[in-house]
Amino acid sequence: MNNKMIRNAGAVALTAVLAFSPVALAQQAVLSGTTNGLAWTLYGPGELGSLSNQSTTLRVSAHPQAKVVGSKYDKQSAVLAFRVDAPLKTVYTYHDDQLRAQGFTRTSQNTADNTAQAVYTRSGSQVRLNLVRQGNNSYRATFDLSGVQMMAQGKAGSTNASNTTNASNTAVTRVLPVTVVGVTKFTPQQNAAAGRNALVSAKDFAGVQYMLYGPIELSNLSSNAGTVSFSIPQGSVLTETDINADGTLMGRIEGSSLDLQQVMDFYDRQFKAQGFKLVNPTDTGAGLDYALTYIYERGAQSRVSFSVEKEFGTYRLVWDFQRS
Structure with missing residues (x-):
């Protein structure tokens, strides 16, 4: 085999490796929506590339070794539940790094054996992280967005629930035949x-x-x-x-x-x-x-x-x- 054929074969092999490498796959979104004008997305396990401190959105993923078991949106809070064999400090630091990489400043934190809470601010808006560990490897990360300031036209404090989507990015359209009374x-x-x-x-x-x-x-x-x-x-x-x-x-x-x-x-x-x-x-x-x-x-x-x-x-x- 001549040198040109060897180089071509190597290029093909490298292309094949990259095609199936996890870093080449698009990160899987499990839940997304807009709260008080802030567009946010929760992702499955894996590193999020291109996080910028100039961002006007919020993107959070589960720990790379985690298995996501559920997600939901409730009362202006986005919740990601997952299992991962890692200590609380490791999981908390992972989310803390993600928030700070997107321009959030941590203003307070409180950690205990199985819980961690922290408050972050960015451009006048506030996001609260509440991380709970229950059992050996079950975690629930709650991102409270009720302190987000309105960044789009509309009534302050309102939530654009129609923008909340599921993992298949299909809008939630079910409407209960009762008046929404709030909390x-x-x-x-x-x-x-x-x-x-x-x-x-x-x-x-x-x-x-x-x-x-x-x-x-x-x-x-x-x-x-x-x-x-x-x-x-x-x-x-x-x-x-x-x-x-x-x-x-x-x-x-x-x-x-x-x-x-x-x-x-x-x-x-x-x-x-x-x-x-x-x-x-x-x-x-x-x-x-x-x-x-x-x-x-x-x-x-x-x-x-x-x-x-x-x-x-x-x-x-x-x-x-x-x-x-």
């Missing part, structure tokens, strides 16, 4: 006085009314085609609720002495007492150490994915209404 907070006194009056209610896509009560005993639960009733565990307080346009009802409870599985079992009994069938006993995608998801069906149209997530001593309850 409503409840006092212990309101909980105690709830009686038989629901603190919040929402309709699913089949028109079934979901009623959420305070810490009361719901007796004589039965299958009613028009309504479904839930209460919160006795001894707890319903601190806030939210009805979202994407087809979800959210509630947050504090003060419960129950563990994660016991809270789920509490609601599992209420679902089943009202004629729902458990069709998927658990969704392990979010990580069983801090979240559980059960999917229920009743009849041909009422289908709901119900999640219990533990966050800093509180429980976040989500009824995600789905079209059958």
Whole structure:
């Protein structure tokens, strides 16, 4: 083989290596959107090239050795859940470097054994990072964007939820047939006085009314085609609720002495007492150490994915209404 043929063969081999090299592949976006004029994107594992301190956007990826298990957007916060066999400090530093490479200045930080919080500012806007490690290798990185200043025309503090997309970059178009009321907070006194009056209610896509009560005993639960009733565990307080346009009802409870599985079992009994069938006993995608998801069906149209997530001593309850 002459020298020219050797050089050509080497070039072909190098081209083949580059074509299949991870650095040559486009980074996979798992969630993106716009909040208060700030365009942001969460990516799967891997280094993000071309991060600039002149950027007007926000880009964050999971640790290169991580496996992403979920992502969501909630109350102006973008959340990335992943598993990685790395210490908290390593994961925190990875995200800290990404933010500072995009022109953010860290103004405060607080770290503990399994948590890290930091506040960053850029051009008058503020982003809060909250990193939680639960179990040996499960992480949740929350990027709170509520402090972002409006950089585009529109009402300050509003969120362009229609721009939120999933991993396939398909816009979320589901609209729940109820008025979006935003976050409503409840006092212990309101909980105690709830009686038989629901603190919040929402309709699913089949028109079934979901009623959420305070810490009361719901007796004589039965299958009613028009309504479904839930209460919160006795001894707890319903601190806030939210009805979202994407087809979800959210509630947050504090003060419960129950563990994660016991809270789920509490609601599992209420679902089943009202004629729902458990069709998927658990969704392990979010990580069983801090979240559980059960999917229920009743009849041909009422289908709901119900999640219990533990966050800093509180429980976040989500009824995600789905079209059958």
